[in-house]
Amino acid sequence: MSSYFDTRYSFDKGRTKVWKAIACYLQKYVPENGEVLELGCGYADFINSIRAQVKYATDINYKSGEYCSSGVRFFQCDLTMDFGIGDKKFDVIFASNLLEHFSDEQLKCIMENVEKHLKNGGKLILLQPNYKYCYKDYFDDFTHIKVFSHTSLSDFLIFYGYHILKCIPRFLPFSFKSRAPKSYLLTKIYINLPLRPMAKQMLVIAEKHE
Secondary structure, rough: OHHHHHOOOOOOOOHHOOOHHHHHHHHOOEEEEEEEEOOOOOHHHHHHOOOEEEEEEEEHHHHHHHOOOEEEEEEEEOOOOOOOOOOEEEEEEEEEEOOOOHHHHHHHHHHHHHHHHHEEEEEEEEEEEEEHHHHHOOHOOOOOOOOOOOOHHHHHHHHHHHHEEEEEEEEEEOOOOOOOOOOHHHHHHOOOOOOOEEOOOOOOEEEEEE
């Protein structure tokens, strides 16, 4: 896994500025006095930027813990197994560019774990590449297994008992690997545009039924 971080998903300090703008956009769905868990936190850009009273993060790569701020509790785990956080439940569970790396059988295990750790009425926030718009580049990442569009991801979540609160088919560009400047202000302007040129990632926010 660490070799993947060194090649396809290498560290870029400029990404922090972009994620601060994304977290600012998503903050209205995350209670500041609540509890948040990020799955597959990578370089911890989201979990470090979002405001919440309790913040947990998981990743299969133990090195991700080195990037978590002091206010974040990190757990190394295989998401298809137990998360390793006991019976802890969260108001929000977040994941970015995660589900496409798993098979159907593995996704079933992950969703069962999410069910266990998300409070009734809690929110599941997912950022994912939208295959409908990025099919030409999708398998440039050799670890991509599963394909989702905004329609299939919404149906996937409904199948598991969630209510879709928001679905934005075009939210972000496909990858941070570009020559475009990484700027908080430009990202904030971009994600608040009614139409987002070159956007190939989707945002889906779902609520767990009480």
